[in-house]
Amino acid sequence: MSEMWINMGPQHPMTHGLWNLRVKIDGELIVDVDPEMGYLHRGIEKISEDRHYNEVITLMDRTCYVAGLAWEHLYIIASEQALGVETPERAQYIRVMTDEFQRIASHIMWYAAFVQDVGLMSPFLYGMRDRDLVLDLFQSFTGGRLTYEYNRVGGVRNDMPPGFTDRSRKVLDWLMDRFVEYDHLCLGSEIFRRRCDQLGVLRAPDAIALGVTGPMLRGAGVPRDLRKDRPYAVYDRVEFDIATAEAADVTSRYLVRMEEMRQSVRIIRQVLDWLDHHPGPVLAEKLPKWLGAPYAPVGREGYLLRRNYPKGVGFSSVEEPHGEAQAYVVNEGTEHPYRVKFRSPVFANIAACKKYMIGYRVADIPPIMGSVDICVGEVDR
Amino acid sequence: MAASAPPPEKTEENPILWVARPMWTAARQFAKSLVRPSTIIYPFERLEDPKFRDEVQVASGKPIGVGHVWDNYRGVHALNIATCISCNLCAFSCPDVCIEMVTVPGGDPKHPKKCPQIDYGKCSYCGFCSDACPEGCLSMTTRYELSSPKRADLVYSPQKMYEVFQRKLPMSPIRLERPANEDAILLDAPLCIGCNACARDCPTNCITMLDIPKAVAKPGEKLPRRIWKEPVVNDSDCVRCGTCISVCPKECLFWGTHP
Numbered sequence: 256m257s258e259m260w261i262n263m264g265p266q267h268p269m270t271h272g273l274w275n276l277r278v279k280i281d282g283e284l285i286v287d288v289d290p291e292m293g294y295l296h297r298g299i300e301k302i303s304e305d306r307h308y309n310e311v312i313t314l315m316d317r318t319c320y321v322a323g324l325a326w327e328h329l330y331i332i333a334s335e336q337a338l339g340v341e342t343p344e345r346a347q348y349i350r351v352m353t354d355e356f357q358r359i360a361s362h363i364m365w366y367a368a369f370v371q372d373v374g375l376m377s378p379f380l381y382g383m384r385d386r387d388l389v390l391d392l393f394q395s396f397t398g399g400r401l402t403y404e405y406n407r408v409g410g411v412r413n414d415m416p417p418g419f420t421d422r423s424r425k426v427l428d429w430l431m432d433r434f435v436e437y438d439h440l441c442l443g444s445e446i447f448r449r450r451c452d453q454l455g456v457l458r459a460p461d462a463i464a465l466g467v468t469g470p471m472l473r474g475a476g477v478p479r480d481l482r483k484d485r486p487y488a489v490y491d492r493v494e495f496d497i498a499t500a501e502a503a504d505v506t507s508r509y510l511v512r513m514e515e516m517r518q519s520v521r522i523i524r525q526v527l528d529w530l531d532h533h534p535g536p537v538l539a540e541k542l543p544k545w546l547g548a549p550y551a552p553v554g555r556e557g558y559l560l561r562r563n564y565p566k567g568v569g570f571s572s573v574e575e576p577h578g579e580a581q582a583y584v585v586n587e588g589t590e591h592p593y594r595v596k597f598r599s600p601v602f603a604n605i606a607a608c609k610k611y612m613i614g615y616r617v618a619d620i621p622p623i624m625g626s627v628d629i630c631v632g633e634v635d636r
Numbered sequence: 637m638a639a640s641a642p643p644p645e646k647t648e649e650n651p652i653l654w655v656a657r658p659m660w661t662a663a664r665q666f667a668k669s670l671v672r673p674s675t676i677i678y679p680f681e682r683l684e685d686p687k688f689r690d691e692v693q694v695a696s697g698k699p700i701g702v703g704h705v706w707d708n709y710r711g712v713h714a715l716n717i718a719t720c721i722s723c724n725l726c727a728f729s730c731p732d733v734c735i736e737m738v739t740v741p742g743g744d745p746k747h748p749k750k751c752p753q754i755d756y757g758k759c760s761y762c763g764f765c766s767d768a769c770p771e772g773c774l775s776m777t778t779r780y781e782l783s784s785p786k787r788a789d790l791v792y793s794p795q796k797m798y799e800v801f802q803r804k805l806p807m808s809p810i811r812l813e814r815p816a817n818e819d820a821i822l823l824d825a826p827l828c829i830g831c832n833a834c835a836r837d838c839p840t841n842c843i844t845m846l847d848i849p850k851a852v853a854k855p856g857e858k859l860p861r862r863i864w865k866e867p868v869v870n871d872s873d874c875v876r877c878g879t880c881i882s883v884c885p886k887e888c889l890f891w892g893t894h895p
Contacts, residue, residue: 310731313762377662384674398710398776404762412767416707439661445654 258286265294269621272631288612290605295635303595308334308408316402319633321364322576324357327406329573329582334408336569337586345535346410347488352526355519360389361576362512365628372625378440385433388426409539420527427520451505455623457611458503465607468600469578470511475503481574493525505626577601577628599633684778710763711780715797716773721839722750723877726765726774734758740794751794756782770875777805821869827888830863834880842873
């Protein structure tokens with residue numbers, strides 16, 4: 256009986272970022288695990304206190320680098336509440352559409368990375384190729400492929416370019432065919448099923464008790480989705496189903512994410528039909544001065560000369576591709592937020608790893624951690 | 637835990653099918669890629685090249701015209717020095733503080749013309765500066781190749797960005813409309829000393845100093861030392877850059893709403 260601790264990380268192909276998983280093994284058997292986070296801490300919450308409300312959006316893209324628009328949406332809802340700004344309906348629909356496109360891009364990125372963890376190479380190439388199409392769409396209206404800077408307090412920066420909805424529909428049709436291929440490559444392969452079935456089991460009571468959210472919770476059979484349970488933006492006006500699976504293992508998380516992408520396509524089609532028939536403004540007409548396109552100046556002492564602006568507090572929670580993210584913004588009547596606080600879903604999902612890692616073999620660690628969909632940027636912020 | 641989980645179901649399929657199904661999918665993709673590859677030969681073929689756009693629609697296996705997505709790209713800035721009014725708004729709006737206003741030749745020697753100089757070592761290409769530009773002279777192009785052996789080469793002077801402008805690269809066509817905000821520059825009249833600083837430094841010359849009648853001192857009261865002129869802002873010309881607010885020695889100008 257000789258037990259020992261080994262470090263998987265911070266530089267390891269399994270970790271998908273900078274974090275360290277300490278594993279206590281007895282031969283091949285995992286006896287204990289201990290995740291260490293904090294290698295990628297950039298102090299984004301603190302930096303936000305020194306930026307204008309709109310400038311924080313540049314940080315949101317870098318918080319989670321595979322789901323930038325979802326995090327922008329999260330922050331924007333909270334800051335709009337704090338500032339008391341109303342958003343036009345068309346902007347809300349556009350945000351829902353970008354959220355769902357971002358979910359597809361993020362899940363395809365997860366698929367590519369996860370399948371490589373399992374040991375397959377060609378699905379990685381297919382996934383990265385298909386994600387490029389969604390990024391092309393993002394580039395056509397935001398101008399960036401990874402850092403979008405698209406949302407603004409009170410709406411979004413610009414409307415869709417002409418012909419955008421037709422191009423999107425073509426992309427969606429193309430992606431639906433690719434999802435079938437993904438299933439052929441993974442679910443159709445008995446080798447993949449034997450590797451992933453009954454692996455990393457996290458049952459519903461444990462998942463709820465540890466604050467696990469997102470596809471990991473829905474993979475355990477809990478139909479919990481903020482888009483249905485507490486609709487934000489216009490999610491109460493579109494039709495979709497919550498994807499769940501019962502087995503609570505790695506395969507069921509795969510099934511949930513694949514089904515979520517199909518549901519996202521369903522949502523986007525409804526939103527595109529709405530956008531075709533309802534033109535309108537995408538940015539609120541009456542904005543506080545210091546939020547408009549020209550920025551407020553600073554006075555001689557370096558602060559803004561303003562009088563009698565409202566104070567407020569904003570809170571939002573959004574179903575991000577990885578789980579439930581939350582934001583809290585305090586507006587103390589200055590041009591910067593007084594305090595910004597984020598809740599990252601992946602942090603809770605990693606922290607629960609003792610429940611779904613102990614008892615498996617060392618070779619099972621990459622598939623299990625791959626199925627969590629880790630984005631270290633939002634864990635450490 | 638793992639011990640309590642039931643063993644995976646055993647299927648009665650021919651084991652060759654386990655391998656054959658994924659391989660069939662992969663083989664189809666391989667055959668497609670021979671006809672229409674998903675990649676381009678980068679240094680020779682460029683996605684942002686307008687001449688290449690029609691070809692890439694055919695050449696790549698992608699269902700959308702890749703060329704169209706480049707219209708709104710955020711790359712290196714192009715600056716039209718001739719129309720720049722030195723309002724400083726790009727420098728104010730920069731979250732990375734990478735924009736510095738430097739003097740360019742060709743201005744009035746007393747009040748030299750200043751144009752933005754951008755340090756691309758710091759720039760995050762967020763596009764807030766080109767959104768904030770009231771005259772549309774600072775915009776972003778499709779240029780993205782910046783590598784150089786020296787860090788100092790990454791600092792682009794106004795003249796260098798003017799060269800980018802002269803190349804007539806495709807520039808981002810989507811410009812933010814100026815929001816119809818109701819805020820205006822207001823004057824706290826009793827504090828004003830009529831010093832003319834705001835009118836002198838206004839980049840659009842929208843402030844004029846108007847004569848006002850000299851107040852009559854009540855018995856025992858001392859009149860403030862002032863020139864009997866007051867600034868009046870022409871709201872339609874004002875770009876709301878706030879230069880007047882920052883130069884005002886008495887802090888008597890402020891943002892507000894017209895009564």
